[in-house]
Amino acid sequence: MASRAFVIHVEPKGRTASARALRDAEARLAEAVGLTAAIQLDVVEAQIAPLARPIPATLLGSGKVDEIAALAKAEEPEVIIVNAHLTPVQQRNLEKAWNSKVLDRTAVILEIFGARAATREGRLQVELAHLNYQRSRLVRSWTHLERQRGGFGFLGGPGESQIETDRRLIAGRITRIKKELETVKRTRGLGRQARKKVPFPVVALVGYTNAGKSTLFNRLTESEVLAKDLLFATLDPTMRGVKLPKGTRIILSDTVGFIADLPTELIAAFRATLEEVLEADVIVHVRDAAHDETAAQKADVLAVLEELGVPSASKSAGRPMLEVLNKIDLLEPGQRAGLLGRKGEVIAASALTGEGIPALLEAFETAVTRGNITLTLKLDAADGSDLAFAYRHAQVLERRERGDKISLSLRVHPDDLGRFESRFPKKIVLEQGSGSRS
Secondary structure (H helix, E strand, O other): OOEEEEEEEEEEOOOOHHHHHHOOHHHHHHHHHHHHHOOOEEEEEEEEEEEOOOEOOOEOOHHHHHHHHHHHHHHOOOEEEEEOOOOHHHHHHHHHHHOOEEEEHHHHHHHHHHHHOOOHHHHHHHHHHHHHHHHOOHHHOOHHHHOEOOOOOOOOOOOOEHHHHHHHHHHHHHHHHHHHHHHHHHHHHHHHHHHHHOOOOEEEEEEEOOOOHHHHHHHHHOOOOOOOOOOOOOOOOEEEEEEOOOOOEEEEEEOOOEOOOOOHHHHHHOHHHHHHHHHOOEEEEEEEOOOOOHHHHHHHHHHHHHHHOOOOOHHHHOOOEEEEEEOHHHOOHHHHHHHHOOOOOEEEOOOOOOOOHHHHHHHHHHHHOOOOEEEEEEEEOOOHHHHHHHHHHOEEEEEEEEOOEEEEEEEEOHHHHHHHHHHOOOOEEEOOOOOOOO
């Protein structure tokens, strides 16, 4: 049977009107309940705790602390989740007052990540984030940390306390994990360099957790990546090749979902994973169009991208950013029709039903071929190796045959133009306005 849990969302009374307009307290409480359910806890009580001003010792005021203490005494929950960031002292004091284990928002997210990480890289990243979090909380550990003990050199010097030993061991483990993650980073870098030589453009899916990225990824790649109605169902990045309608090949990347108030420990620890986003040729922001707080979720995702070094106006870096309004199957027919009729870089779609997917693939193709160069190549029909070269290194837009001659209309990546010019010095003609080598 699942452990019983309380969920307390702390809502500051002084939040600005713009913040309240984007995200209300009830929605934040519902999200906290969803996070709690994601670690298999049975939520038996959920409430909002208004906060006029934070109390250094307990965060919450004494009246609210006593009220929850009385409720906890009657219900006896195994854990109480506080949807806010608690200092180590606040966490310790609340545990004493409520006689129950207390976890804050960061700890819950770390718990989810620890349960879901499947690859060695993912587990390393989670452990690093967890150690950074725990290092500041050794002050709240149990009484054995207060004991002094003699040491044998390798266990700690004479008189070193257990808490000092633990801190030293944690620091050593953090150093080792960072070195291992640097190896992962180098390996990823080599992988990216190899892909650039192909070259297949990388299209990265980003978005709020549970926006439907993995379902969309599965629809586009015919894969079976875990896709559930759960917060943080995807943690480890997945990449698959996709052939677009006009023949362009891309690599599609599914990444970890973002969330409001994402712990800084996780942003730092998962930077190696999110480098796939930093290096992507096109970023696709997947939104849950049916969610009541879709605008707030969009703002949260863009804020995290900014923190990672991806400007929200991504065009300034010469990189397209597309926006996908997913889950339109959950909308009223009128709303759905209105979204499907929109033009531009916002595409409405349903990963579940497939509605809008053809338009999305066309948008991918337009985005990744934006800087490509169009040329005409004329060959003899008998030039099998040259034909194979053209099909391998370019997108064939049109093929015309007349007698023993073949004329190909090609779209070529700027990096590959030199190959064609050196191999076919007198057989290619660049189309006007098709771009340049830059």
